[in-house]
Amino acid sequence: MSRRQIILASATVLVAGGTMFGAWRLMAPAESVADAALPVPPFPPRIAQGADYESCLSTLAADPMSAIAMADSWQTAGGGDGAAHCRGLALVAAGKPDLGADVLEELAARSTAPALARASVLGQAAQARLMVGQAAKAAADATDALDLAPDDTELLIMRATARAQLQDFAAGIADLTEALRQDGSRVDALVSRAVMRRKLNQLDLAQADIAQAITQDPGDPDALLERGILRQRMGDRSGARADWERARGIDPNSTTADLAAQNLALLDAGQARQ
Structure with missing residues (x-):
């Protein structure tokens, strides 16, 4: 599976679940994240709600560039956390996981959403970092997420994956x-x-x-x-x-x-x- 296919597959499950982290396996013999899919839990905590948020997320897989434009326009109009979240995920889906991770990390740092929702966003940022081999940043994001959600098994497995890469x-x-x-x-x-x-x-x-x-x-x-x-x-x-x-x-x-x-x-x- 190509990197592009993986990213678009990620976008599809983002729409379904509103997040990107889940059962991330350290592929036993490959020891690489490049070929790993990005499954998600079915009902994760979400950092925003509303029709605009759902519309932006639903555009991610089919047309990530349109989702970026939609998020930018919405953000200019005061879209807040929802616009920033969709923009970060759209950048990941558009093949720019490092830029998407930057947006997601900034969102998690400034948001006043509940801890579990911010942990979810940091988990997404960590996976985006892993997609481009930025294991140290992924481990840091997962650690920050675990500070917010210390009993999250998925985050522990994700951080283990990053640490293995290191x-x-x-x-x-x-x-x-x-x-x-x-x-x-x-x-x-x-x-x-x-x-x-x-x-x-x-x-x-x-x-x-x-x-x-x-x-x-x-x-x-x-x-x-x-x-x-x-x-x-x-x-x-x-x-x-x-x-x-x-x-x-x-x-x-x-x-x-x-x-x-x-x-x-x-x-x-x-x-x-x-």
């Missing part, structure tokens, strides 16, 4: 451990923690996380992909092959399937994935 795996593991304390059903957090533990060469702990993830969801392709990596690291080439073949077959058109195919090619070539 190679701060210990801090990422701490965030994911807290996220799992809040919600032990999060397979994505288990897989992400396994990746980070593998990066720190904590293979026994990584294997335990993956075993739990697969127990909870035997068909999770990212869990299977990561288990294959761990099995190969432990010398179990046949087990790795089985996991990667299964991961590839679950959704043949996905990034996970592509990575599984690459791993299988490396296995056939006799190279070990690190």
